[in-house]
Amino acid sequence: xxxxxxxxxxxxxxxxxxxxxxxxxxxxxxxxxxxxxxxxxxxxxxxxxxxxxxxxxxxxxxxxxxxxxxxxxxxxxxxxxxxxxxxxxxxxxxxxxxxxxxxxxxxxxxxxxxxxxxxxxxxxxxxxxxxxxxxxxxxxxxxxxxxxxxxxxxxxxxxxxxxxxxxxxxxxxxxxxxxxxxxxxxxxxxxxxxxxxxxxxxxxxxxxxxxxxxxxxxxxxxxxxxxxxxxxxxxxxxxxxxxxxxxxxxxxxxxxxxxxxxxxxxxxxxxxxxxxxxxxxxxxxxxxxxxxxxxxxxxxxxxxxxxxxxxxxxxxxxxxxxxxxxxxxxxxxxxxxxxxxxxxxxxxxxxxxxxxxxxxxxxxxxxxxxxxxxxxxxxxxxxxxxxxxxxxxxxxxxxxxxxxxxxxxxxxxxxxxxxxxxxxxxxxxxxxxxxxxxxxxxxxxxxxxxxxxxx
Numbered sequence: 001x002x003x004x005x006x007x008x009x010x011x012x013x014x015x016x017x018x019x020x021x022x023x024x025x026x027x028x029x030x031x032x033x034x035x036x037x038x039x040x041x042x043x044x045x046x047x048x049x050x051x052x053x054x055x056x057x058x059x060x061x062x063x064x065x066x067x068x069x070x071x072x073x074x075x076x077x078x079x080x081x082x083x084x085x086x087x088x089x090x091x092x093x094x095x096x097x098x099x100x101x102x103x104x105x106x107x108x109x110x111x112x113x114x115x116x117x118x119x120x121x122x123x124x125x126x127x128x129x130x131x132x133x134x135x136x137x138x139x140x141x142x143x144x145x146x147x148x149x150x151x152x153x154x155x156x157x158x159x160x161x162x163x164x165x166x167x168x169x170x171x172x173x174x175x176x177x178x179x180x181x182x183x184x185x186x187x188x189x190x191x192x193x194x195x196x197x198x199x200x201x202x203x204x205x206x207x208x209x210x211x212x213x214x215x216x217x218x219x220x221x222x223x224x225x226x227x228x229x230x231x232x233x234x235x236x237x238x239x240x241x242x243x244x245x246x247x248x249x250x251x252x253x254x255x256x257x258x259x260x261x262x263x264x265x266x267x268x269x270x271x272x273x274x275x276x277x278x279x280x281x282x283x284x285x286x287x288x289x290x291x292x293x294x295x296x297x298x299x300x301x302x303x304x305x306x307x308x309x310x311x312x313x314x315x316x317x318x319x320x321x322x323x324x325x326x327x328x329x330x331x332x333x334x335x336x337x338x339x340x341x342x343x344x345x346x347x348x349x350x351x352x353x354x355x356x357x358x359x360x361x362x363x364x365x366x367x368x369x370x371x372x373x374x375x376x377x378x379x380x381x382x383x384x385x386x387x388x389x390x391x392x393x394x395x396x397x398x399x400x401x402x403x404x405x406x407x408x409x410x411x412x413x414x415x416x417x418x419x420x421x422x423x424x425x426x427x428x429x430x431x432x433x434x435x436x437x438x439x440x441x442x443x444x445x446x447x448x449x450x451x452x453x454x455x
Contacts, residue, residue: 371409
C-alpha cells in the first residue's frame with residue numbers, strides 16, 4: 001500500500017509519525033484532548049460488534065484469506081477523543097477481557113537474515129500457500145500455491161527446484177511434470193512429506209474455497225540423463241486408498257511412530273462444511289492405508305493453519321486459528337504411549353503470543369516458531385524459541401537490514417539445515433484486492449548460530 005501511494009507521489013507521511021494505536025492516542029492527548037481511547041479493527045470487530053452480525057458477514061461468501069484480513073484490520077483503527085469532565089468519564093471503548101494484549105517478551109537475541117538466491121541464479125520462488133520438502137541436503141522441492149508463472153498471477157502448476165551447487169550457493173529452477181498421466185491439479189494449502197530421496201506424498205489442499213483437492217498424490221523424482229540435479233523429472237501418480245476422501249486444507253501432516261511402524265498423522269484443517277476440524281487420521285506409510293490407533297487424553301480444540309513437527313516419535317502441534325477465528329497459543333504434544341498416543345499440553349512460561357500461519361522446527365531440543373500472524377500485539381512476529389525440557393520461551397527478532405522489506409512470513413515454508421545452523425525461508429506473501437499481490441522476491445536464510453552459542 002505504501003509503495004502504491006509513493007508511486008503516485010503522495011506518500012503516507014502520517015504512518016512514520018503515528019505507526020500504531022498507542023501513538024495515535026498520544027497524539028490526541030498531546031493536542032489537548034482530555035480523554036482518548038482507540039482500538040484497531042481486529043479488536044473492534046471482536047469486542048464491539050454483535051456476534052450475530054459477525055456471523056452474518058462471515059457467511060456471506062466463502063472466505064479463505066484470513067492472514068490478509070487480520071493484517072489489514074491491524075492497520076486501521078477507530079478512535080474517540082473528548083474534552084471536558086463529563087465526556088471524559090464515558091468509556092466509548094471499555095477495556096475488554098475478551099481481547100487482552102499479549103505482547104511477546106523482550107527479545108533475547110537477533111537472527112540475521114540474508115538473501116541466498118537472486119534472479120541471476122534462476123527463477124525465484126514467488127508464491128504462497130505452497131509446500132516444500134527437503135529431498136536431500138542439497139535439493140529442495142516446492143509445489144503448488146498461488147504465485148507468478150509465465151508473467152501472470154495464478155495457481156502455480158510448475159514445480160520449483162532449489163539446488164545447492166557450492167558451499168551455501170543455491171540456484172532455482174522451474175520444472176513441469178513429465179508423462180501423459182496425472183498432472184498437477186493446481187492445489188494450495190496442502191502438505192508434502194518426503195518418503196525417500198525420490199518420493200514425496202501430497203495430501204489435501206484446495207482448488208478454491210468451495211472446491212477441495214481430492215485424492216492423494218505421489219511425486220516420483222528422477223534425474224535426467226546427464227545425472228544433473230538442476231533438471232529433474234517429476235512423475236505424478238495417484239496414491240493411497242481408492243476410497244480416500246481427504247478433503248481438508250490448512251491441515252498438518254507429521255511423521256509419527258507406532259509399534260515400530262511409520263505413520264503420517266494428519267490433523268486439523270478446514271473443509272467446505274467445517275470452518276475448523278478437530279479430527280485426525282493415521283496413514284500407514286508402508287501400505288498407504290488408513291489405520292485406527294487409540295489416542296487418549298483431552299481432545300484439543302479444532303484449528304487450522306497451525307504448525308506441526310515430529311519429535312520423539314510423536315507430533316508437536318503449535319498455535320493455529322480456532323473456531324471463532326481467534327489465534328491460539330497452545331502447544332500440544334501427541335505423545336507415544338504403549339497402547340497408542342496421548343494428548344499432552346505443554347506449559348510455557350512466559351506465555352507466547354497466539355499466532356497462526358507460521359512454520360515450526362525442532363533444533364537441539366528447542367521448538368522454533370517462525371513468523372506467522374498475530375492480532376494481540378502490534379509488534380512483528382520473529383522467531384519464538386521454546387525449550388521443550390523446561391517450557392521456557394524466548395523471543396528472537398529477525399534482522400531484515402539486508403533483505404527486501406516487507407518480509408512477509410506467513411503462507412511461507414521453511415527448511416531447517418541443522419548442520420549449517422541455517423533456516424531457509426521460501427516464498428510467502430499475500431493478496432490485496434486494492435493494492436495488488438505481494439510475493440517475497442527472494443529465498444532468505446536466517447543465521448541461527450547465536451542460538452547454539454547461548455546453550
